[in-house]
Structure formats: structure tokens, C-alpha cells
Amino acid sequence: MPEQTIHILHLFPDLLNLYGDKGNLAALCKRLTWRGIEATVTTVTQDSKELSLDDVDIVFLGGGSDREQMTVAERLMPYKQALKDYVEQGGVLLGFCGGFELLGTSWWAGDIQTDGLGILDIHAERGEQRFIGDVVLSSDWTEQPICGFENHPGRMQIGDYQPLGKVIAGHGNDGVSALEGVLYKNVFATYLHGPLLPKNPELCDSILTRALTKKYPDFAELSPLDDTLELAANRFIVQNFSGNEK
Numbered sequence: 255m256p257e258q259t260i261h262i263l264h265l266f267p268d269l270l271n272l273y274g275d276k277g278n279l280a281a282l283c284k285r286l287t288w289r290g291i292e293a294t295v296t297t298v299t300q301d302s303k304e305l306s307l308d309d310v311d312i313v314f315l316g317g318g319s320d321r322e323q324m325t326v327a328e329r330l331m332p333y334k335q336a337l338k339d340y341v342e343q344g345g346v347l348l349g350f351c352g353g354f355e356l357l358g359t360s361w362w363a364g365d366i367q368t369d370g371l372g373i374l375d376i377h378a379e380r381g382e383q384r385f386i387g388d389v390v391l392s393s394d395w396t397e398q399p400i401c402g403f404e405n406h407p408g409r410m411q412i413g414d415y416q417p418l419g420k421v422i423a424g425h426g427n428d429g430v431s432a433l434e435g436v437l438y439k440n441v442f443a444t445y446l447h448g449p450l451l452p453k454n455p456e457l458c459d460s461i462l463t464r465a466l467t468k469k470y471p472d473f474a475e476l477s478p479l480d481d482t483l484e485l486a487a488n489r490f491i492v493q494n495f496s497g498n499e500k
């Protein structure tokens with residue numbers, strides 16, 4: 255019997271599910287179970303009657319088209335204070351692209367400026383062009399550069415918050431600041447999909463370590479895994495950009 259369990263709440267996988275975001279969930283769960291730690295996942299979908307954050311260790315918000323993102327924004331509005339409290343108390347929350355934008359105060363669904371949940375004081379403007387393609391970041395979180403895929407017209411303004419990383423190749427939050435993503439307490443949000451976590455195992459593990467340390471204050475560290483394949487996938491993408499850095 256595993257002695258430790260991490261419980262993940264997957265919000266609206268029926269609406270927010272672009273670019274293999276489910277692979278992020280698979281990476282989180284597998285990297286726990288490979289270490290003998292139990293991973294359980296509860297989903298809240300359009301058909302769900304309620305949303306409870308009780309006993310949740312990681313909240314997961316993927317990305318979706320503007321229409322779906324708007325539906326999720328409406329459905330989550332009654333829970334915005336509960337989500338904010340969860341974040342302020344150090345709960346781990348992950349937002350990928352559409353999920354990233356929903357955390358802020360506003361974002362654009364086409365030409366309609368739309369309220370976000372306001373969990374973070376960030377907001378997305380809208381640019382004329384979509385930013386589409388592979389992205390490589392350097393980050394304080396990881397030795398290996400982080401790589402992922404972006405596809406968004408949003409131009410995220412994170413103010414004084416800490417970014418996830420610095421853009422080496424690609425566009426990132428807004429195409430001008432050379433910043434990508436945002437980190438706040440145990441909130442981790444980014445425009446990168448792809449999915450992101452299978453090919454960035456250090457990042458996945460640092461998220462898991464935060465969730466485990468929050469739940470089990472005596473938690474020491476994750477045991478190492480053989481990441482040969484994962485790191486080869488990462489290097490393949492990173493090497494495509496060497497020499498093309500910003």
C-alpha cells in the first residue's frame with residue numbers, strides 16, 4: 255500500500271483539452287506511481303453539480319478554444335474566492351494556456367474582453383497575430399532548458415510577478431518582454447502545451463515536490479528516475495534552435 259497520495263483535481267477536461275494537455279496529467283501521475291506514491295484524479299466537467307477543493311493537492315486547468323474557455327470562466331466564477339484562498343494557502347495550481355489566461359483579471363475571447371478569475375493580478379491583451387510554434391526557455395527551476403509549443407493570440411502581462419522562464423526561442427507571454435509563464439507561491443502557469451511535462455521531467459518533478467512538501471512537511475525528495483528518453487526528446491527540440499536564439 256502506498257503511504258503517500260497526491261490528489262489531482264482536473265477542471266473541465268471535456269472543455270479544456272488542447273494540444274495533448276492530458277499528457278501533462280499522465281506525466282504527473284506516472285512520475286508519482288513510478289516512485290510508489292499514489293495518484294488519484296477527480297474531474298469536474300460540464301455535468302458536475304459542484305466543485306470541492308477539499309483534500310486537493312494539485313488543481314489542473316488545461317487550455318481550450320475561446321468558446322470553451324468562456325464557458326469554463328462562467329462555470330468557475332462562483333468558485334473564484336475558494337480558488338484564491340486555496341492559492342494563498344500554498345495549494346498547487348497549474349494553468350496551461352487558456353488555463354493561464356483564466357487565472358488573470360481579464361483576457362480576450364475574439365474581440366470580447368472577458369473577466370478572468372482574478373486569482374493573480376495579471377491580464378492578457380490580444381495581438382493581431384497568433385504566436386504559434388515551438389518555444390525554448392531558460393529557467394531557474396531547471397538545469398535543462400524547458401521546451402514546449404505555443405499557439406495563442408493573447409499577450410500576457412505579468413507585471414512584477416516572477417516568470418516561469420526567459421524566452422530563448424519562440425514568443426512567450428507577449429513577444430516583447432522575453433518572459434514566459436508565471437510563478438506565484440505554488441501557482442505555475444504557462445502558454446506552453448505540447449504536452450509540456452513529459453518532455454520537461456525536472457519541471458514536472460519540481461511541481462510534484464511542491465505538492466508533496468505541502469502535504470507531507472517531512473517529505474525529503476523524489477527518488478531519481480531514468481529520464482533518458484524524456485531528456486532526449488527535450489534535447490531534440492532544444493538543438494533545433496541552437497544558433498537561432500533571441
Ligand code: GLN
Pocket residue numbers: 272316317318319320321323350351352353405406407408
Ligand atoms: N483560447 C485561446 C485561443 O483559442 C487559448 C488557446 C490555448 O489554450 N492554446 O487561442
